[in-house]
Amino acid sequence: MKDSPQDSKEYLQKRAFFDSLLTIYGRKPVLEALEDLSLPVHKLHLADSNRRDQLIARMEQLATERQIEIARWDRKGLSRISKNARQDQGVALDLALPHYGTTEAFLAEQSARKEKTKYELLALDGITNPQNLGMIIRSACAGGMDGIILPRKGCAQIDPLVIKASTGTLFKMRILRCEKLASALTEFQQQGVRICGLSSHAQQTLSDLGGDAPTIFVLGNETRGVSEEVARQCTQLLRIPMHNNVESLNVAVTAALISFRHQR
Amino acid sequence: MKDSPQDSKEYLQKRAFFDSLLTIYGRKPVLEALEDLSLPVHKLHLADSNRRDQLIARMEQLATERQIEIARWDRKGLSRISKNARQDQGVALDLALPHYGTTEAFLAEQSARKEKTKYELLALDGITNPQNLGMIIRSACAGGMDGIILPRKGCAQIDPLVIKASTGTLFKMRILRCEKLASALTEFQQQGVRICGLSSHAQQTLSDLGGDAPTIFVLGNETRGVSEEVARQCTQLLRIPMHNNVESLNVAVTAALISFRHQR
CATH class of the missing domain: 3.40.1280.10 (SPOUT methyltransferase, trefoil knot domain)
Structure with missing residues (x-):
């Protein structure tokens, strides 16, 4: 026996959660998603290299208000998450979409x-x-x-x-x-x-x-x-x-x- | 009496013909239209300023083969016909579309x-x-x-x-x-x-x-x-x-x- 039924259920739930994650990127889409309270957001990813302008400040504020974890990365780390270094603008967001x-x-x-x-x-x-x-x-x-x-x-x-x-x-x-x-x-x-x-x-x-x-x-x-x-x-x-x-x-x-x- | 019925019919036919004209422009669309023998073409318009490259030569050849009138204009005259000087690339074509x-x-x-x-x-x-x-x-x-x-x-x-x-x-x-x-x-x-x-x-x-x-x-x-x-x-x-x-x-x-x- 590899797993007790409970372990297995836990594992399946965890896996279903990770399968439900959708990572979006780019300043405008990320800000819009953070502003949309109907969207279940999992984590905000920011590159250290970002100039801390109004938009980034607003994202941080929204994340804090919504109790969303903020992860900080160097430029390369962030592009591993966005999988689109050319268009991510130093910003990515994990959505946990139930559908x-x-x-x-x-x-x-x-x-x-x-x-x-x-x-x-x-x-x-x-x-x-x-x-x-x-x-x-x-x-x-x-x-x-x-x-x-x-x-x-x-x-x-x-x-x-x-x-x-x-x-x-x-x-x-x-x-x-x-x-x-x-x-x-x-x-x-x-x-x-x-x-x-x-x-x-x-x-x-x-x-x-x-x-x-x-x-x-x-x-x-x-x-x-x-x-x-x-x-x-x-x-x-x-x-x-x-x-x-x-x-x-x-x-x-x-x-x-x-x-x-x-x-x- | 302004017109005899025949004059009036002629006038209406002429008018219907001019209403059926659609002017397209740009080298690729014009060449494609000239190559499509199912399209009734009325007139090819070329700007004098065009460099006589392969594409222009091909258009002239097709027009000659299809017995289509070629009108030559200065840059300004052509843009009056295309109504889009920025995108006409010195070329316009009148189609006489029956529909x-x-x-x-x-x-x-x-x-x-x-x-x-x-x-x-x-x-x-x-x-x-x-x-x-x-x-x-x-x-x-x-x-x-x-x-x-x-x-x-x-x-x-x-x-x-x-x-x-x-x-x-x-x-x-x-x-x-x-x-x-x-x-x-x-x-x-x-x-x-x-x-x-x-x-x-x-x-x-x-x-x-x-x-x-x-x-x-x-x-x-x-x-x-x-x-x-x-x-x-x-x-x-x-x-x-x-x-x-x-x-x-x-x-x-x-x-x-x-x-x-x-x-x-």
């Missing part, structure tokens, strides 16, 4: 349920444009999707540009992280989840999709579409019928048409 | 019909972001809208950025120009057209909208929404119901949800 987790944790949660629930997720395959990523999150959140699978490989990562384009909805949306999308989808498939790849070449259309099994809609790169490796994990392909021989839609628009399709 | 016209001509065409047809248009009120304008055109074209009303006042104008964001759909979509949107809408209203303003405060939802009268959907500025002056011309207001207390959608996403709403 931010992993596909693994989500699947474990679903298996633990007695009754299967119907859920709908978007999965992003090679979405590299931060503007599009932000708009996808915004549309999916407004349309009531249950989550977005965002792999660490091959997609834009959440940064100030994405947060801005999501107009704050990032903090409400369930974001499920995984390493590689294809591997994560295999696990969903094994649990009986339908994996629908969006493709302009598909026979079946989005509105043909019936039934109420849990479903994942895979959105591919705007130029290349869904990658071959990911397409192999799809249980079906769907297209959105278009007029005037238009070949494709902006990926955030596709996300919206999927997310809002239950409204006639 | 490009005025609200006036469209209304005259509709009155001339014996049977009323049902049509659906988008009208843009204060859409200033070229990226959004291009995406709206793309979505509306793919969704099968019958046209887009684009006022000269208060909206982004069609430029290379918009053409790029529309991914070529601009050349397929019926674009109806007018001076001020509010005045144009008054004329539609007088012909019994429903004018639906999109507003997050509306009681009625988009899916409540029944009937099959001709309809115009008015999209407002992303921050301020539909302007007061234009809202006064609306016969009804509609909202798109949203989850998670999301307040608004990207305007191009809204355009897509309207344009594709006939697909279940």
Whole structure:
């Protein structure tokens, strides 16, 4: 026996907490997040090299008022945290987002349920444009999707540009992280989840999709579409019928048409 | 009697031709348009100050092959044509787009019909972001809208950025120009057209909208929404119901949800 059940539970809770951390950076995004009392902030990171101007003073004041830990680093230490030395402006902030987790944790949660629930997720395959990523999150959140699978490989990562384009909805949306999308989808498939790849070449259309099994809609790169490796994990392909021989839609628009399709 | 009917018809045809002209500028957009044989090009404009490099030589060659008139101007003359001296790079091109016209001509065409047809248009009120304008055109074209009303006042104008964001759909979509949107809408209203303003405060939802009268959907500025002056011309207001207390959608996403709403 490796762990007593309690230890194991503690370990899982700790791990879930670290999985829920999202680090943002840059003076304006960090200040805005500190000012937003609805956001659960974990830790403020400051570089020693920062000139102590009004903005930094305001961040320190807000952190103190909110009883948020402040960590101080040399320039190099801070860039290890922000992972973006060029744009962090000497400032980073860890958010502990309750809706931010992993596909693994989500699947474990679903298996633990007695009754299967119907859920709908978007999965992003090679979405590299931060503007599009932000708009996808915004549309999916407004349309009531249950989550977005965002792999660490091959997609834009959440940064100030994405947060801005999501107009704050990032903090409400369930974001499920995984390493590689294809591997994560295999696990969903094994649990009986339908994996629908969006493709302009598909026979079946989005509105043909019936039934109420849990479903994942895979959105591919705007130029290349869904990658071959990911397409192999799809249980079906769907297209959105278009007029005037238009070949494709902006990926955030596709996300919206999927997310809002239950409204006639 | 001012004109014989024939003169008047000739005059109207000439006028319709000039209303159909769209001037684009910049070396890449102009070269791409010249290379696209499906685009009806009227005239190529070149500044004398251009260095005669490969790109210019290729444009001249294409124009000669396609029997397109080349007009040569001094720098100032060219900027009067491009209306954008900063970005024209000494090159402009008049396209004669069959789908490009005025609200006036469209209304005259509709009155001339014996049977009323049902049509659906988008009208843009204060859409200033070229990226959004291009995406709206793309979505509306793919969704099968019958046209887009684009006022000269208060909206982004069609430029290379918009053409790029529309991914070529601009050349397929019926674009109806007018001076001020509010005045144009008054004329539609007088012909019994429903004018639906999109507003997050509306009681009625988009899916409540029944009937099959001709309809115009008015999209407002992303921050301020539909302007007061234009809202006064609306016969009804509609909202798109949203989850998670999301307040608004990207305007191009809204355009897509309207344009594709006939697909279940």
